[in-house]
Amino acid sequence: MFKLASWNVNSLTIRLEHVLTWLETMDIDVLALQETKMIDEKFPLATFAERGYHVVYSGQKTYNGVAVISRHPITDVMTDIPDFSDPQRRILAVTVGGVRLVNLYVPNGASVGSDKYEYKLNWLDKIKSFLDQQLITYPELAVVGDFNIAPDDRDVHDPVEWEGSVLVSPLERQAFSNLLELGLHDSYRLFTQEEGAFSWWDYRAAGFRRNRGLRIDLILLSHQLHKKCTGSHIDKIPRKWERPSDHAPVWVDLQLS
DNA sequence: ATGGTGGTCTTACCA
Numbered sequence: 001m002f003k004l005a006s007w008n009v010n011s012l013t014i015r016l017e018h019v020l021t022w023l024e025t026m027d028i029d030v031l032a033l034q035e036t037k038m039i040d041e042k043f044p045l046a047t048f049a050e051r052g053y054h055v056v057y058s059g060q061k062t063y064n065g066v067a068v069i070s071r072h073p074i075t076d077v078m079t080d081i082p083d084f085s086d087p088q089r090r091i092l093a094v095t096v097g098g099v100r101l102v103n104l105y106v107p108n109g110a111s112v113g114s115d116k117y118e119y120k121l122n123w124l125d126k127i128k129s130f131l132d133q134q135l136i137t138y139p140e141l142a143v144v145g146d147f148n149i150a151p152d153d154r155d156v157h158d159p160v161e162w163e164g165s166v167l168v169s170p171l172e173r174q175a176f177s178n179l180l181e182l183g184l185h186d187s188y189r190l191f192t193q194e195e196g197a198f199s200w201w202d203y204r205a206a207g208f209r210r211n212r213g214l215r216i217d218l219i220l221l222s223h224q225l226h227k228k229c230t231g232s233h234i235d236k237i238p239r240k241w242e243r244p245s246d247h248a249p250v251w252v253d254l255q256l257s
Numbered sequence: 258a259t260g261g262t263g264g265t266c267t268t269a270c271c272a
Contacts, residue, residue, distance in 0.1 A: 010272085011264055035272090037265070062265050063272095108272055116271095148272095202272090203262035246263075246272080 001230075002097060005031045005251035006144040006217055008105070008200075012036040012067070015245055016044055019069070020051070022238055022249060029071050030096050031249075032103035034146045036065035043067065054096075058089045066092040066103050066145075076100075081130040086123070093134070097256060099225065100138030102131065104145035109166045117166060120148070124175040132182050141222040143184060146200075146247065148216055149176045151186060155215035157198065167214060184220040187232035187252050199234050200247045207246075208239055217250045228255045 005028045009015040012033060023031060036043070036059050043057045048069055058079040059065035066089060068074060078093040080086070090105040107123050110116035135141055149172045153159035162168045180186065188197075198213025207213065221229055231253040239248045 014264070035264095062267095062270090110271085205261050207262090243263090 002254040002256045003028045003030075003251050004099070004101070004142060004144070004219065004254060005249055006034070006103070006146075006219060007031060007249035008034040008146040008217060008245060008247035010035050010037070010245045010247065012038055012044070012065075013042075014243065016047065018238055018241060018245070020047070022235075023053075023069065026235070026249075026251070028251065030099075030101065031069045032092070032101065032144045033067040033069065034065075034103070034105035036067050037062060038065060056092065056094055058092050060087070060089045064089045064105055066090060066105055068092055068094050068096070068101065068103055070096050072097045081126060082133075084126040084130075090123070091127075095138070098140060099254070099256070100134060100141045102134065102141065102143045102145075104143065104147065106146060106148045108148050109172065111166050112164065112169050112171075121171060121175055124172075124179070128175075128178050128182065131179060131184070135183055135222060139222060139224040141184075142225055142252075143179070143220040144218070144250075146216060147176065147218050149173060150214045150216055151176055151218070154195070155198070157196065157212045157214070162214075167216060179220065183223055185223070185226045187219045187221050187226065187229055188215070188234075188250075190226060190229060191232055197234055198248075199250055201239065203246050217247055219250060219252050221252070225254065228257075229253065230255055
């Protein structure tokens with residue numbers, strides 16, 4: 001069994017012990033991180049290396065930042081996509097275990113109609129073109145990360161309250177749908193799941209205790225790869241730990257040949 | 258109850 005995971009850690013400095021504990025207890029093969037919030041010079045390379053992990057990272061000060069932690073060697077690393085110059089560190093594409101992995105920290109978008117919202121939609125359009133190219137080269141493709149989009153109302157604790165808001169707005173959902181139309185599957189919906197399953201809960205107003213959450217952390221799989229997927233999960237347990245990330249880790253089980 | 262919490266070279270900003 002090959003376990004591929006994704007986790008928005010909201011600062012790897014604060015969450016390093018959580019990440020190490022979770023990797024070991026869950027026996028994760030590959031973990032994509034978002035919001036590491038650290039420059040590359042500060043990445044805890046030795047901490048992972050001495051535990052036998054391979055790591056790649058693309059970070060910046062204070063904001064954003066993506067990384068991949070792996071039990072297997074990592075090759076063909078990309079931190080930027082063609083024809084899109086962006087100082088924000090949100091993309092990390094790698095090859096590991098024969099799988100092409102694209103790790104994304106999709107922009108939040110702030111509020112519908114804002115400059116950040118326009119940036120988000122444009123960013124998603126650029127990503128779509130990139131993934132279209134990647135699928136040609138790499139039929140076994142996984143696109144994972146914090147999408148900052150709840151794909152449909154099942155992924156929202158209160159769809160009426162959230163209607164039209166950023167993270168659920170029609171244009172964002174259309175942009176997400178456009179990614180699926182390239183030939184990708186939302187792995188979580190390949191299996192029967194309980195209702196009210198989310199991956200992010202606002203720190204404010206006791207969001208987690210009241211399960212006021214959204215499912216925005218996703219693992220998308222190409223046709224070739226989804227045939228090898230035997231499970232897709234959200235682990236809420238780390239959200240209950242002391243000083244948690246506001247996101248839960250998610251993972252898929254893959255039967256790689 | 259139009260707030261609340263959490264992270265960051267913080268006193269503003271992002272989420």
